Amino acid sequence: MAYSDKVLDHYTNPRNVGTLDKNSAEVGTGLVGAPECGDVMRLQIKVNPTTQVIEEAKFKTFGCGSAIASSSLATEWIRGKKVDEALAIKNTDIVKELALPPVKIHCSVLAEDAIRAAIGDWKKKQETLKPAEQVQTA
Amino acid sequence: MSKHTETATENGLKDHFGDHPGDHPGVKLPIYMDNHATTPMDPRVLEAMLPYFTNRFGNAASRNHQFGWEAEQAVEHAREQIAKLIGATAKEIIFTSGATESNNLAIKGVAEMYREKGNHIITAATEHKAVLDTCKRLEKTGCRVTYLPVGADGLINMDDLRRAMDEKTILVSIMTANNEIGVLQPVDEIGALCKEKGILFHTDAVQAVGKVPVDVNKSNISLLSLSGHKLYGPKGIGALYVRRKNPRVQLQAQIDGGGHERGMRSGTLNVTGIVGLGKACEIARETMAEESKQLSYLRDKLKDKLLANLDEVHVNGTMEEGKHLPGNLNISFVYVEGESLLMGINEIAVSSGSACTSATLEPSYVLKALGLGDDVAHSSIRFGIGRFNTEAEVDYVADKMIDVVKKLRELSPLYEMVKEGIDLTKIQWQAESH
Numbered sequence: 001m002a003y004s005d006k007v008l009d010h011y012t013n014p015r016n017v018g019t020l021d022k023n024s025a026e027v028g029t030g031l032v033g034a035p036e037c038g039d040v041m042r043l044q045i046k047v048n049p050t051t052q053v054i055e056e057a058k059f060k061t062f063g064c065g066s067a068i069a070s071s072s073l074a075t076e077w078i079r080g081k082k083v084d085e086a087l088a089i090k091n092t093d094i095v096k097e098l099a100l101p102p103v104k105i106h107c108s109v110l111a112e113d114a115i116r117a118a119i120g121d122w123k124k125k126q127e128t129l130k131p132a133e134q135v136q137t138a
Numbered sequence: 139m140s141k142h143t144e145t146a147t148e149n150g151l152k153d154h155f156g157d158h159p160g161d162h163p164g165v166k167l168p169i170y171m172d173n174h175a176t177t178p179m180d181p182r183v184l185e186a187m188l189p190y191f192t193n194r195f196g197n198a199a200s201r202n203h204q205f206g207w208e209a210e211q212a213v214e215h216a217r218e219q220i221a222k223l224i225g226a227t228a229k230e231i232i233f234t235s236g237a238t239e240s241n242n243l244a245i246k247g248v249a250e251m252y253r254e255k256g257n258h259i260i261t262a263a264t265e266h267k268a269v270l271d272t273c274k275r276l277e278k279t280g281c282r283v284t285y286l287p288v289g290a291d292g293l294i295n296m297d298d299l300r301r302a303m304d305e306k307t308i309l310v311s312i313m314t315a316n317n318e319i320g321v322l323q324p325v326d327e328i329g330a331l332c333k334e335k336g337i338l339f340h341t342d343a344v345q346a347v348g349k350v351p352v353d354v355n356k357s358n359i360s361l362l363s364l365s366g367h368k369l370y371g372p373k374g375i376g377a378l379y380v381r382r383k384n385p386r387v388q389l390q391a392q393i394d395g396g397g398h399e400r401g402m403r404s405g406t407l408n409v410t411g412i413v414g415l416g417k418a419c420e421i422a423r424e425t426m427a428e429e430s431k432q433l434s435y436l437r438d439k440l441k442d443k444l445l446a447n448l449d450e451v452h453v454n455g456t457m458e459e460g461k462h463l464p465g466n467l468n469i470s471f472v473y474v475e476g477e478s479l480l481m482g483i484n485e486i487a488v489s490s491g492s493a494c495t496s497a498t499l500e501p502s503y504v505l506k507a508l509g510l511g512d513d514v515a516h517s518s519i520r521f522g523i524g525r526f527n528t529e530a531e532v533d534y535v536a537d538k539m540i541d542v543v544k545k546l547r548e549l550s551p552l553y554e555m556v557k558e559g560i561d562l563t564k565i566q567w568q569a570e571s572h
Contacts, residue, residue: 003481005514011481011482012479014549017548017549018480019554031551031565031568032568033567033568034567034568035511035512035513035516035552035562035567036511036512036513036567037512037514038475038476038477038501038512038513038516040551040552041421041551042551060549060550060554061549061550061551062473062474062475062549062550062552062553063475063478064477064478064481065477065481066551067475067476067478068478090283137540
């Protein structure tokens, strides 16, 4: 199967590979996919509590080259964006950017799911942590 | 290096290959290490075939002129070369288009011919699709088929086979060597049991013939499928061995026409292919002992290097002496997905244990039959080392695999989680929502 240059580029030089402290209040973690399906993505974000800007985004992916590229691209795109802006990223944007063939569209879907899951995890933390944080910052 | 290509016959198989990888002098890329899929043709085979494309183009069925006689003579010579390799007689060799046709003819031919005697066929879960799908079709026409399981070693259990046999069993079809994991089924024991029970024994020996000794009499084989392109011969030619005595096996032809091949397979003979298959068998018979030692050495070197440098690596199928094809190695690189692995080693031609090109990821049914989980099956690579692979290539492949697996494990959330002591089976995985 032929891969697009952009997929090859992300596969060869994946951006933002790594791990953030999942217990930190500022970090949201999304873990999507399943090993038996051949794809697992973990995407993590670190959000500035005052500006709501995603200051760091890290990923690790078990999956094919297109899955690795989709998650690598996702971290690139969400870095520097506000949380709500990041939520606007659609899997079709990833398909277009990476020129994914139809059989690989599920990789882009998984990447979108990973963004949503990471932001969802972070939002949940904010709700539970809010009172404590307010005390701290007061 | 000259940019001009030289002739394939004089320079073997490497002349059109490109770059030299820096730290492995003498290695040219890409490296072909997928010899279970197909083998490059031996230049000696091509040489033997060439005259039959041009001057000696006759139809082997033309009985009244020299052109026909020449072709017929070449065909009969090839029949002997093939028969000799498997301990058969020339008259027991029927030419086909390949092992898929041989398997179809053997199984359907027996099922139709012996319908009055019975309708039960026994095969194994790890057989090639050419056997399994043939059996599935027969099930629609009133046959009963038992698909024997295999153990974690990839082998059938003889007690299972014995228990599966009943008074309606007419055929047992069990492969000699498996195409994915390279294990050798106990054909001697299977043949002996079939003989004792008066049941015909067919074996798909396409991966075994020319690689390990095969003897139709020693193993009491009634029918045996083989193919040219798996043993350094041409594609599009195969043969079916059909036993002529003790007992004589009869088949219902599946292709009707001019009555070629004693009525069992009509169609003008593929003389060039047949000549090539014959030559390939002759070479295999002469070189097998030496070659299998060399291939076992290379395979063990690859295996030992990978196991010494990587953790969480599992070899699939028994590696017990005498129970494995010399050039085969099937390994699961756990927590790394097979397709991404292939992408990282794109200058090395091997096969992965998953068919990721389809919309649904479908892990190998052979690996699943061994009891491997889908995730591990997805992480599996089949190496097929062959006659033309060198030790330098094996070293290169080992080093490259180690590099790429390490890199992908850096990327793998699963590997990280396992290293942190997390039990992956306890996690509630959520598959994609669309």
